[in-house]
Amino acid sequence: MDDKAGMAIALQEAKTSYSEGGIPIGAALFSKEGTLLGRGHNMRVQFGSPIHHGETTALQNSGRLPASAYKGSTMYTTLSPCDMCTGACLLYGIARVVIGENKTFLGGESYLRRRGVEVVVLDDAECRELMERFIQEKPELWNEDIGVTERVYSKEP
Amino acid sequence: MDDKAGMAIALQEAKTSYSEGGIPIGAALFSKEGTLLGRGHNMRVQFGSPIHHGETTALQNSGRLPASAYKGSTMYTTLSPCDMCTGACLLYGIARVVIGENKTFLGGESYLRRRGVEVVVLDDAECRELMERFIQEKPELWNEDIGVTERVYSKEP
Ligand SMILES: [Ca+2]
Ligand SMILES: [Ca+2]
Ligand SMILES: [Zn+2]
Ligand SMILES: [Zn+2]
Numbered sequence: 001m002d003d004k005a006g007m008a009i010a011l012q013e014a015k016t017s018y019s020e021g022g023i024p025i026g027a028a029l030f031s032k033e034g035t036l037l038g039r040g041h042n043m044r045v046q047f048g049s050p051i052h053h054g055e056t057t058a059l060q061n062s063g064r065l066p067a068s069a070y071k072g073s074t075m076y077t078t079l080s081p082c083d084m085c086t087g088a089c090l091l092y093g094i095a096r097v098v099i100g101e102n103k104t105f106l107g108g109e110s111y112l113r114r115r116g117v118e119v120v121v122l123d124d125a126e127c128r129e130l131m132e133r134f135i136q137e138k139p140e141l142w143n144e145d146i147g148v149t150e151r152v153y154s155k156e157p
Numbered sequence: 158m159d160d161k162a163g164m165a166i167a168l169q170e171a172k173t174s175y176s177e178g179g180i181p182i183g184a185a186l187f188s189k190e191g192t193l194l195g196r197g198h199n200m201r202v203q204f205g206s207p208i209h210h211g212e213t214t215a216l217q218n219s220g221r222l223p224a225s226a227y228k229g230s231t232m233y234t235t236l237s238p239c240d241m242c243t244g245a246c247l248l249y250g251i252a253r254v255v256i257g258e259n260k261t262f263l264g265g266e267s268y269l270r271r272r273g274v275e276v277v278v279l280d281d282a283e284c285r286e287l288m289e290r291f292i293q294e295k296p297e298l299w300n301e302d303i304g305v306t307e308r309v310y311s312k313e314p
Contacts, residue, residue, distance in 0.1 A: 048220060048221055049221070050216050050221055050222065056213075059208050060206050063206075064201060064205050067300065067301065067304045067305050067306045070304065084245040085244070087240035087241040087244025088240070090240035090244075090312070091240045091241040091312070116314075144223055146248070147250050148250075149225060
């Protein structure tokens, strides 16, 4: 699986969410063999849900799977994963997390690495510009999604 | 909020899920003032979803809330929280996590404490007996839910 091709799908999801008036974060989960298991985007606005982030929605759209299906898998996500999505990747033993950008928000990258997950940051300009535009347009929605009252760059101490 | 009363609601949810043929883990989120924000149970079987654990379902059923609503809140959960649910509690800045039991599975308790969350373990016999019965009856379903191929007590190194 080519990381640029995987991220392109996650970015499509992010753009779809933006066009729906939602939070523009997307994700796609690929098996070790390069099969798309599931893709999705943040649905806080669309579904009124605090647990449907990009990565968790991609997991939900992958459906019920045995642990073996996640072995060697890669989660592509347009933004550095929050604590919930970090934990979701750990729960299912996802092997690699490929991140579009971590300039607008830095999530659980160091914790993922400490727990043995390979983390790759692509530093993709398109992912970053989309998030920057969204945060400028809807700062309160972004704060709500990341569980803060004032903008933060990271939630880890 | 009395911890025994909060846990009683989480346990009701766990029993409901068991009676539905689902995974008997329940949760309830209470505000600092003792208002029930949301309650729920694992819905892997009922909804075919890998992201609907007890705690995340309680969060979803609490709906969209500003960060201030979670301040000082308590999550009651019948079982020690998995990595995903640990991360969900961290994302929303939940202040306390009250756990029914951690004898059948030990989740992210130490990580929660390191990140400043108060963790209380009630060591409740009814919570433990329900999980033990379920794991004996449906070991493969339990392994699937916790992302393993063979039963483990903890996923942390
Ligand atoms: Ca959509
Ligand atoms: Ca139900
Ligand atoms: Zn997230
Ligand atoms: Zn969980």
